[in-house]
Amino acid sequence: MTNENIFEKKSIQHLIALYSLPTICSLVLESLTSMIDTAFAGHLGSISSTALSAMGILNPILLLLIAAQLIFGVSTSIVISKGLGENNKEKINNTFKVGFYSSIISSTAISIIIFLLQDQLLNILGASGQVKVLAKEFLNIAIIFNVFSSVGYMLVNNIRAFGYPKIEVIVGVLSTIINIVFNIILTLVFNMGMVGIALSTLISEIFYFGFSIIFLLKKGLWIKRSHLDYLEFKNILVSLVKIGFVQFLMQSLNSVSGLIINKVLIKYGSVSYIGAWSICSNINMVILLPLIGLTQGAQSVIAYFHGKNDKDKERDAKHKIIKYSLIYSISTTILIYLFAGDVSKLFTNDISLVALSTPIIRIVLVGFPLLGILYALITFMQVSGDEVSASKIELIRQVVLLIPLTIIIPLIFSKYNIMNISPQLAVFLAIPISTLILVLMYSKKIKNILLN
Numbered sequence: 001m002t003n004e005n006i007f008e009k010k011s012i013q014h015l016i017a018l019y020s021l022p023t024i025c026s027l028v029l030e031s032l033t034s035m036i037d038t039a040f041a042g043h044l045g046s047i048s049s050t051a052l053s054a055m056g057i058l059n060p061i062l063l064l065l066i067a068a069q070l071i072f073g074v075s076t077s078i079v080i081s082k083g084l085g086e087n088n089k090e091k092i093n094n095t096f097k098v099g100f101y102s103s104i105i106s107s108t109a110i111s112i113i114i115f116l117l118q119d120q121l122l123n124i125l126g127a128s129g130q131v132k133v134l135a136k137e138f139l140n141i142a143i144i145f146n147v148f149s150s151v152g153y154m155l156v157n158n159i160r161a162f163g164y165p166k167i168e169v170i171v172g173v174l175s176t177i178i179n180i181v182f183n184i185i186l187t188l189v190f191n192m193g194m195v196g197i198a199l200s201t202l203i204s205e206i207f208y209f210g211f212s213i214i215f216l217l218k219k220g221l222w223i224k225r226s227h228l229d230y231l232e233f234k235n236i237l238v239s240l241v242k243i244g245f246v247q248f249l250m251q252s253l254n255s256v257s258g259l260i261i262n263k264v265l266i267k268y269g270s271v272s273y274i275g276a277w278s279i280c281s282n283i284n285m286v287i288l289l290p291l292i293g294l295t296q297g298a299q300s301v302i303a304y305f306h307g308k309n310d311k312d313k314e315r316d317a318k319h320k321i322i323k324y325s326l327i328y329s330i331s332t333t334i335l336i337y338l339f340a341g342d343v344s345k346l347f348t349n350d351i352s353l354v355a356l357s358t359p360i361i362r363i364v365l366v367g368f369p370l371l372g373i374l375y376a377l378i379t380f381m382q383v384s385g386d387e388v389s390a391s392k393i394e395l396i397r398q399v400v401l402l403i404p405l406t407i408i409i410p411l412i413f414s415k416y417n418i419m420n421i422s423p424q425l426a427v428f429l430a431i432p433i434s435t436l437i438l439v440l441m442y443s444k445k446i447k448n449i450l451l452n
Contacts, residue, residue: 006018006163007084007085007163007301007304007305012301012313012316012317012320013320015301015317016294016297016298016301016317016320016321016324018165019160019165019297019298019300019301020293020294020296020297020298020324021165021293021297022160022165022166022167022168022169022297023160023165023168023293023294023296023297024289024290024293024294024297025168025169025172025173025293026156026168026169026171026172026293027289027290027292027293027296028172028286028289028290028293029169029172029173029175029176032176032179033175033176033179033201033204033205034062034282034285035282035286035347036176036179036180036183036200037055037138037183037197037198037201038052038055038278038279038282038347039346039347039348040183040187040197041054041055041194041197042279042347042348042349042350042353043348043349044187044193044194047130047134047193048348048349048350049272049275049350049353050130050131050134051134051193051194052275052278052279052347052348052350052353053131053272053274053275053278054127054131054132054134054135054138054194055135055138055275055278056262056274056275056277056278056281057122057125057126057127057131057132057135057262057274058125058135058138058139058142059258059262059278059281060125060256060258060259060262061114061121061125061139061142062142063251063252063254063258064251064252065110065114065142065143065146065149065150066251067247067248067249067250067251067252067254068106068107068110068150068248068252069103069107069146069149069150069153069154070153070244070247070248070250070251071106071240071241071244071245071247071248072099072102072103072106072150072154072240072244073103073150073153073154073157073244073247074157074243074244074247074296074299075099075239075240075241075242075243075244075247076095076096076098076099076100076103076154076157076158076161076240076244077154077157077158077160077161077299077300078161078243078299078300078303078382078383079091079095079099079236079239079240079243079303080092080095080096080158080161080162081161081299081300081303081304081307082303082304082306082307083095083307084161084162084163084304084307085303085304085305085306085307085308086307086308090226093223093224093226094226094228094232094233094236095236095240096158096223097223097226097228098228098233098236098237098240099154099158099240100151100154100155100223102237102240103150103151103154104147104151106150107146107147107149107150107151108147110146111143111144111146111147112143114139114143115140115143118136118139118140119136122135122136122139124259125259125262126262126263126266134193134194137193137194137195137198138194138195138197138198140198141195141198141199141201141202142198142201144202145198145201145202145205145206148202148205148206148208148209149205149208149209151209152205152208152209152212155209155212155213155216156168156171156208156212158216158221159212159215159216159221160297160300161300162219162221164215164219165297165300167215171208171211171212171215174207174211175204175205175207175208175211176204178200178203178204178207179200179201179203179204180200182196182199182200182203182204183196183197183200185200186199186200187200242387243382243387245387245391246378246381246382246387246390246391246394249391249394249395250378250394253394253395253397253398253399254398256398256403257398257402257403257406258281260403260406260407261277261406261427261428262274262277264406264407264410264423264424264427265277265424265427268410268414268422268423268424268427272352272353272356273356273424275348275353275356276353276356276357276360277357277360279344279347279348279353279357280344280357280360280361280364282347283336283343283344283347283361284361284364284365284368287332287336287368288368288371290328290332291325291328291329291371291372291375292375294321294324294325294328294372295321295325295375295376295378295379296379298317298321298379299379299382299383301317302314302317302318302379302380302383303383305317306383306384318376318380321376321379322372322373322376325372325373325375325376326369326372326373328372329368329369329370329371329372330369332368333365333366333368333369336361336365337362337365340357340358340361340362340365341354341358343361344357344358344361359425360425360428363425363428363429363431363432364428364431364432365432366432367431367432367433367434367435367436368432370435370436370439371435373439373446374393374397374435374438374439374442377390377393377442377445377446378390378393378394381393393438393442396438396441397434397435397438398434401430401433401434401437401438402430402431402434405429405430405433405434406427406430409426409427409429409430409433410423410424410426410427411423412426413426414426
């Protein structure tokens with residue numbers, strides 16, 4: 001049975017904490033999969049630098065896989081939360097059914113396509129020699145664990161929507177521990193290198209998937225038999241894709257911008273800069289996840305009161321989310337900026353890579369406090385049904401601003417030698433500049449949300 005009465009018994013502040021904190025923990029723990037992979041790749045002895053470069057080369061593909069799993073992972077839980085607010089059990093069951101099977105089919109299809117096109121993709125990403133060999137070893141297993149990761153992610157989000165947010169932390173902790181243990185066994189004991197790293201992730205994702213199914217079955221929350229005609233199936237599918245497309249767009253465009261950054265770094269720098277950027281992108285993702293978790297966890301709260309048409313509580317939740325986002329992002333920026341070098345050392349013992357990554361992460365952090373506002377704004381639009389505007393924000397940030405600036409800024413710095421900043425370092429200025437410009441563009445809409 002569901003645990004929806006929790007929305008009526010708790011205060012808005014308590015609900016945000018109850019839903020967001022487990023989601024934050026879950027996302028951080030899940031991201032540790034990538035961090036652990038990168039950390040073990042950075043400690044593979046003589047091939048550590050090459051392995052890190054391979055991970056950096058693969059980053060756009062891995063981001064694309066994450067983007068694809070968000071389509072049904074996020075949207076299914078939002079629609080289920082609305083169904084709880086409307087007390088519509090049939091809608092909840094049919095949404096779960098469509099989301100579950102669509103997640104399996106889409107993730108499998110994407111994995112097959114990547115497998116068939118892997119050589120072409122790696123060539124486009126600039127992989128060659130030993131870097132390409134190591135990248136391919138990891139990718140061949142990544143396309144398998146992608147299916148378990150995608151479906152498992154959708155199931156855990158549904159568990160949260162049904163009123164059991166703490167389960168996210170439990171399954172996240174256990175799968176992370178499993179990943180670390182098998183990484184130690186397969187890479188340090190059996191010296192399986194990149195294959196060992198990828199297999200460890202596969203094992204942890206299988207557990208993540210299996211645990212979620214068992215929990216849902218035991219709680220009586222699994223899909224019930226029901227008649228679902230074509231028209232209803234189509235309407236649910238379109239609704240899920242429309243909501244999830246915003247998250248997909250955000251992550252897939254991150255993949256494209258990551259590809260462009262890698263290309264620019266190869267043009268102006270060397271493979272070492274890609275390894276340094278791999279470290280920095282992992283750090284950036286880890287500190288970004290609490291912001292994503294806050295807004296993503298609170299989606300269930302906002303969606304419930306939106307479905308119930310309780311405008312006062314919905315408005316109160318929005319205000320608190322923006323407030324908490326700013327507090328977290330500002331304090332985190334200060335801490336990471338001060339200890340950037342020490343944090344980089346967690347990923348590699350290569351002093352040269354630490355020296356390259358430290359200024360990069362400091363540049364990227366400049367615009368970080370503003371991201372919380374943007375993520376909150378996108379979340380509010382998704383829940384209210386304004387998916388087109390939410391997609392527009394991300395299109396402007398990535399396509400209109402970030403990607404062009406990534407190409408233009410290093411050209412300017414290479415030509416005029418501004419402040420003795422190298423072109424390969426100047427490329428990262430595009431990240432905070434694009435964020436700042438976008439916040440200024442949407443300042444009026446942000447102000448309206450804060451005041452209303």
